[in-house]
Amino acid sequence: MSALAGQFPALVLNADFRPLSYFPLSLWSWQDAIKAVFLSRVNVVSQYERRVRSPGLEMALPSVISLKEYVPMARRPAFTRFNVFLRDFFTCQYCGDRLPSEDLTFDHVVPRARGGRTTWENVVACCAPCNVFKGSRLPAQCGMTPLSPPQAPSAYSLLSNGRFFPPNHLHESWRDFLYWDSVLEQG
Missing domain, CATH: 1.10.30 (DNA Binding (I), subunit A)
Incomplete structure (x- = not known):
């Protein structure tokens, strides 16, 4: 598992599917994302192709997660x-x-x-x-x-x-959630 350290972060969305923060971008390590999944604090929205295994479980690493409870933005x-x-x-x-x-x-x-x-x-x-x-x-x-x-x-x-x-690294699965209110190109 040490080969994964620092790789495969999960984009964290609020319950309304907006990122908690754009700058710095709200990202959790894959370990924190998996822990939140098992504690039923988040929903998995998208996954990486990379999988992790334990003796009794195999699962894809979450690439996008959303909180189950809405966290209001600070007023000030x-x-x-x-x-x-x-x-x-x-x-x-x-x-x-x-x-x-x-x-x-x-x-x-x-x-x-x-x-x-x-x-x-x-x-x-x-x-x-x-x-x-x-x-x-x-x-x-x-x-x-x-x-x-x-x-x-x-x-x-x-x-x-x-x-x-934008951060230096944007995974393809994040793009729909980062710029969802941008004007789309017409073809």
Whole structure:
């Protein structure tokens, strides 16, 4: 079984068949998925061709599972660095460059040195060069206004934004559940 470690994750859907999260994508290890199946917490929606065996059982590994009980989305998302980046589409709010999270920082629009607080309404994603250039000045003093006014996002808007950043690996069986509300091509 150790040859399977880290392989064959299961996409986890809520009871309404929407992913619990898009970014990061809601995935469980195959071990956790099988455990949830045996505890009757999930329904198996789709399976991999790969099978696992024990002395008394053989089963296909689940590729898509749905929770039996609906888990409501949090009304207010946590104020985290990652969620600020996701709200701002991983884009510096001053120069407009889209960057990986490790190349972003955040900026206080009204600097802390001038009484600015660390809140959704005062923090934006920012690249290091823009952050250094702005320093502890107000936007009007340096001609740097955020592209979008910072505001607290809803949990739904963060979930929606996450759809634009697909993971590196998408199993074919997941596609119908990840982009089910996308416009389909007409042929």
